[in-house]
Amino acid sequence: MLTLASKLKRDDGLKGSRTAATASDSTRRVSVRDKLLVKEVAELEANLPCTCKVHFPDPNKLHCFQLTVTPGFFCFVLCFLIDEGYYQGGKFQFETEVPDAYNMVPPKVKCLTKIWHPNITETGEICLSLLREHSIDGTGWA
Numbered sequence: 001m002l003t004l005a006s007k008l009k010r011d012d013g014l015k016g017s018r019t020a021a022t023a024s025d026s027t028r029r030v031s032v033r034d035k036l037l038v039k040e041v042a043e044l045e046a047n048l049p050c051t052c053k054v055h056f057p058d059p060n061k062l063h064c065f066q067l068t069v070t071p072g073f074f075c076f077v078l079c080f081l082i083d084e085g086y087y088q089g090g091k092f093q094f095e096t097e098v099p100d101a102y103n104m105v106p107p108k109v110k111c112l113t114k115i116w117h118p119n120i121t122e123t124g125e126i127c128l129s130l131l132r133e134h135s136i137d138g139t140g141w142a
Contacts, residue, residue, distance in 0.1 A: 066094065094109055109131055
């Protein structure tokens with residue numbers, strides 16, 4: 001699945017055997033964000049509950065993915081258990097985009113499913129200080 005991971009391994013193997021005739025560093029350079037995401041996506045896929053599905057529209061772009069949450073999963077973003085009450089039987093889709101400046105800047109998370117929740121706006125923006133670069137209460141992204 002992680003085609004970017006195989007690219008990183010291939011690039012690491014080429015570091016020692018470079019010659020003047022090889023392509024420039026700029027065509028071979030992998031961002032810090034992508035290196036972190038290879039590790040974090042592997043951990044995510046290994047620990048993802050069966051009630052959640054992650055989807056990468058383009059496997060070479062680990063910084064853009066979608067998460068589908070179904071009942072029975074404690075949602076770390078919204079902090080509520082959705083296997084009972086108003087959210088029972090629901091299917092909630094989230095879109096995540098990780099910026100180039102990650103991990104100094106938080107990812108952008110948006111709820112694609114129309115839902116009423118105090119931490120989600122009508123347009124699907126997640127309103128949590130954890131996902132803000134700077135927050136009033138000082139508990140933003142660190």
